[in-house]
Amino acid sequence: MRTNFTQAAGLGTEPLSFEPYRSQAYFELEREKIFRRTWLIMGRVEDLPNAGDYIVKEVEICNASILITRQASGAVRAFHNICSHRGNQVVWDSKGSRKTMFRCPYHNWTYGNDGKLLAISDEKMFFGVDKKKCGLDTVHCDVWDGWIFINLNPENRMTLREYLGSMGNFLSGIPYPNAHRSIKIQAHLKCNWKFLIDAFSEAYHIPVLHSKTIGPTFSNKSNPLAHLQNAEFFGPHQSISLFGNPDYKPEEAALVEKLAYSGMVSENVLAANQSEDTADLRSHRSVNPGKSPTWSMDINEIFPNFHLDVAGGGFWTHEIWPITQDSSRYEMRFFVPEPKTVREAFHQEHYIARLADVVLEDLANVERTHKGVAARVKNEMVLQEHEVLIRRMLKVHEEFEQSETLEEAMKRCAWADSDTVPEPALENCA
């Protein structure tokens, strides 16, 4: 199988500098030019199903704590979680339900979930505070296909839809099974955040690093090194399709694995759902876009730090959040059905146990890689054809760092888009 993804992406073939992974100056640029400008993932609308529900998300690189609330009107809004009194956080837990008022636990200043300051405790001792000017600060917030994003630039003028561009059109309308229920795997790592992005952006490592856990699922004799099936490029965003071994079966001795999957007709071992529950997902035009019979999953990378991965058995996400130059927070969410029987719970426990091992194989690895790169012995990395997402991601970073505005960065990133994907019909946009 010959491919030319790197060439099609309009990229060179030269080795690339390690500096972005270890330079503090570069990290500062990422803060200002990427995280303070782009639209950032916060979660799903199902995370706040009812009016009065809320979640709190941290964007450590910007020192931001973001409160996202569901209004009585059904709208989702976002605010800086900062009290107008002396700057404490108003909400101290990470989620809650049916709460339309927030009382700052420091001095009882009280806000509505629309951000308005409702009451000041001991107000008469203050010196003429204008409550109308002391609400929570609004953050740009928008929803695309059920995914909630924010933008931390108060001056931002680019809509979420414009930002997602052709990638948004490409993925639009995917039916996400069990979007209301997820299991999270969370970890804190001593590494630059881009090592985590890279770790989940190629399949070259899978037959090697994951040889025991998922190697046999993603490779076989016909494709021993898990060559990609497809790649698509959309401005700063990108998408690849991975090979799947259609003949994978548990080993003879894997008696528990067999028992766990005995009650299921599923697509492969990374399936959280029965096949019949993912039929709509699999038939979407942009899921396995080449409709390859030897497909396992798509990695959809939404710039800068969100992977929305879709497989025959369901979908999952990775969020990768920089904390400092050399530390990061990693959060993976698997969207899974509610088990109704012990057998289903047993299958789900097995599924998540395997994924936790897979993820840990990657996570231990990114810390080793960071150490190697930070040693400043090697100055360049050598990338191959099937690591095209990494090469392209670094080029996108370069374009962002050289741009004065988000608009300029987006124009610069359109150097080799896949054929423009038409805007979908309106009924698919909801």
Next chain:
Amino acid sequence: MRNVATVPPGERALPAGFEDIEPFVSYWAVAGQNERRYQRCDTTFDEVRRFYDAMLPRADDAMKHLADFPLRDMPGPEARLMRLVLSLAQASMAVEVQGGARVPNAPWPDTVRILTEETL
């Protein structure tokens, strides 16, 4: 973190017929996926294997017995039996996949946490 499954005084550890696996209750019948993963990782491969070898031949019987009880509202002995079954899934990663208690060459303890919306 120290996880222990306790049996209230006067209650059976497990339903009748499962006495042979009662010695595994206090360590392996803990609530929560994150806790069960921790138990598997925080012991020796020999201990994981001992549990796996004892539990595997009883897993199908256990699930048949438990099928008559509501998943989220089981009596104490049944809840503990269910957690032993779920721990078998964790133990199988060590025995059937990794050939060791943990992912080789990964740190322990680690910062990995499994966060679930409900605790079974």
